[in-house]
Amino acid sequence: MLKALGYFVELLRGIWITTRHFVVNMWFHTLNLFGIKTKRKGAVTIQYPEQKKDLAARHRSLHRLMKREDGKPRCVACMLCVTVCPSECIVIEATEDPDPEIQKYPSTFVIDLNRCCFCGFCVEACPEDAIRMDTAKIDLAQTSHDALIFGLDKLLK
Amino acid sequence: MTDLGIVLIKIVLALVWFLVITLYLTWAERKESAVLQDRIGANRAKIFGLRLFGLFQPFADAIKMIFKEDFVPAFSRKFLHTLAPFLSFFFVAITISAIPFGDDIRVAGKTISLQIFDADIGLLFVLAMLSLGIYGIILSGWASNNRFALLGSVRGAAQLISYEVALGLSLVGLIMVYPSLRLSEIVRAQGGLLFGFLPAWGVFLQPVGFVLFLFAAMAETKRVPFDLPEGESEIIGFFAEYGGLKWGMFMMTDFMEILIVSTLLTTLFFGGWQVPGLAEGGFHFPWGGTWHLAPWLVAVFQVAAFNIKVFFFCWFQILIRWTYPRLRYDQLMDLGWKWLVPLGLLNILGTAIVMSL
Ligand code: SF4
Ligand code: SF4
DSSP states (O other): HHHHHHHHHHHHHHHHHHHHHHHHHHHHHHHHHTOOOSSSOOOOOOOOOTTOOOOOOTTSOEEEEOOOOOOOSOOOOOOOOHHOOOOOEEEEEEOOSTTTTTTTEEEEEEEEEOOOOOOEEEEEHTTTTEHHHHHHOOOOOOSGGGGGOOHHHHHHH | OHHHHHHHHHHHHHHHHHHHHHHHHHHHHHHHHHTTOOOOOOOOOOHHHHHHGGTTTTHHHHEEEEHHOOOTTTSSHHHHHHHHHHHHHHHGGGGGGGGGEEEEEEEETTTEEEOOOTTTHHHHHHHHHHHHHHHHHHHHHHTTTTTTHHHHHHHHHHHHHHHHHHHHHHHHHHHHHHHOOHHHHHHHTTTTTEETTTOOOOHHOOOHHHHHHHHHHHHHHGGGGGGGTOOOTTOTTTTTOHHHHHHHHHHHHHHHHHHHHOOOOOOOOSSSTTOEEETEEEEEOSOEEEOOHHHHHHHHHHHHHHHHHHHHHHHHHHHHHHOOOOHHHHHHHHHHIIIHHHHHHHHHHHHHHHHHH
């Protein structure tokens, strides 16, 4: 009997919580609807495509290749990123550079984003700071696999 | 001829009211659950760039269901499989015919009652139709020829039959207080005042009956705290083998049951279309004054009051659905047989004693 009473009290407490949420949120929704600005909103939802949340400073987004002053890629084709990449999605072909200080540069640099897991190891491995993942581009979905294979032209942009 | 025309108009109006509100209950359910969980809810459906809080969502849903494949599994019993959703739908939809929407109105010397079917067994008719709805569930489970569907429908049958008893018992006290089964009569009897200030509504005369009816009726709608026939997370339920529009009809039936339960709660326990103080000629205030109103305005007030009460109970049922977790099967049966039925009997006894004093 006492136990049943306890259940009943808890039932009432539960409905009190949901009702309170409903009334409070509805109050803020109504105020906002009539253009009254409130510090608190009725919902915590972020309406994604229109409203975007700030990305964290360390967020790993689409890769980009850095350039030297003369516009050529900074990459020296040392293959460290290719070696470290767990998804084996980077393909580099090295070519001799006329400048003996640099020695090599990549004639092709392809990242297959179909396979990339965005671990960021390539960025950490690079001794030249030639590859970064700070473009803040996160909506990368495409309708074909080919569109997700990024070459030098796209990565240098 | 004109009588037939009036009846036809009433049927069309009642069905339109019923179906439109059912459609928008799906919207209300999404939005209300969103608001009480600090979300926004479905708001992307738009027509000509107009979003209107997602008010077009029910139409988008309906279009989606209509264009889905109407799939009947090869191992099912085809005819019964198709019949089942229509049966559930029909038996719930027909109950609306016995609900009084307002007082009689006089148009061109004719008295028109705002009720399709004013039977002297109105209450029994409603209860009978609501219980017949269970055939849809049993048929769907049986005809699907699927173990999980059958399990769901057997659970559903056991649950509905148990709660049918409690539902009936909770109303006996009410029938004793308003000695009539005619729904229009019951509403009319709730027009007076108790002790000079309380409206003579069923909830004040039969508070225990109201609580019991609320529990039993919520169980009849087979929604979340009592959703064992569906049991989404474990057995999927009696409509496991349904898809597209037929599944949509089962879903619609659920929402129609919310609406029917709300109209019944309003009619039986909250004075139906009665507004306290509003009678023929206008508002009669308890301190003596009168605010005269034209007869049509009184009718409008009454129908509006009925609607507001019904909407409140729809809101309340959705609130309950989004508050409580599901009961376990033994708890469900305990609640039905060990609490609601004995309390219903005690309520009848208490009512009888008080009335004979
Ligand atoms: S982020 Fe990881 S998976 Fe993607 S290219 Fe770099 S190392 Fe490979
Ligand atoms: S690690 Fe850096 S420098 Fe080496 S190949 Fe990769 S991008 Fe080029």
